Amino acid sequence: MSEKIKLATIWLAGCSGCHMSFLDLDEWLFEVAKFADIVYSPVGCDLKEYPENVDVCLVEGAVANEENWELLLKVRKRTKFLISFGDCAVTANVPAMRNMLGKADQVLKRSYLELGDVTPQLPHFPGIVPELLERVSPVHEVVQIDMFIPGCPPSAPRIQAAIEPLLKGETPKMEGRDMIKFG
Numbered sequence: 001m002s003e004k005i006k007l008a009t010i011w012l013a014g015c016s017g018c019h020m021s022f023l024d025l026d027e028w029l030f031e032v033a034k035f036a037d038i039v040y041s042p043v044g045c046d047l048k049e050y051p052e053n054v055d056v057c058l059v060e061g062a063v064a065n066e067e068n069w070e071l072l073l074k075v076r077k078r079t080k081f082l083i084s085f086g087d088c089a090v091t092a093n094v095p096a097m098r099n100m101l102g103k104a105d106q107v108l109k110r111s112y113l114e115l116g117d118v119t120p121q122l123p124h125f126p127g128i129v130p131e132l133l134e135r136v137s138p139v140h141e142v143v144q145i146d147m148f149i150p151g152c153p154p155s156a157p158r159i160q161a162a163i164e165p166l167l168k169g170e171t172p173k174m175e176g177r178d179m180i181k182f183g
């Protein structure tokens with residue numbers, strides 16, 4: 001067998017549903033393990049620093065705060081093939097609903113002051129609570145993306161059909177309703 005690829009996943013502003021769907025691959029994850037080493041993932045390993053020279057990375061979630069932004073830029077630099085994984089990554093989807101309220105300070109004021117029943121206060125602790133970006137963006141507005149897997153979440157069969165060829169160094173065909181339907 002040829003050398004295993006280095007596979008990663010990251011979780012930005014999303015509900016983790018896309019990662020749960022990834023785990024729904026169930027026993028096929030043993031097949032993944034034959035072809036890939038999981039080098040960074042909230043559900044697949046415990047490394048805290050995103051490594052260099054990653055072959056493939058699935059990105060769940062939109063870009064909503066400074067921590068998301070910084071991680072995504074680092075991941076792009078260190079990854080050959082980056083995948084927008086799920087509707088929040090592809091379109092900004094649910095996290096972008098806050099864009100309708102306006103910029104970050106308007107969102108924070110509405111959420112934590114106007115609607116705060118008990119000791120209303122803004123969440124602020126430098127180095128601990130990441131600052132919100134002025135608006136939530138889909139991943140491809142921040143970095144170049146190599147492939148999109150839509151779905152909220154993408155089903156396990158769709159995830160398998162998308163990444164199985166990549167594990168073998170081939171390009172998947174993202175065509176037809178089963179592969180590209182949103183929602």
Ligand code: SF4
Nearest residue numbers: 014015017087088152
């Ligand atoms: S696409 Fe859907 S399942 Fe995935 S993170 Fe967004 S809301 Fe959750």
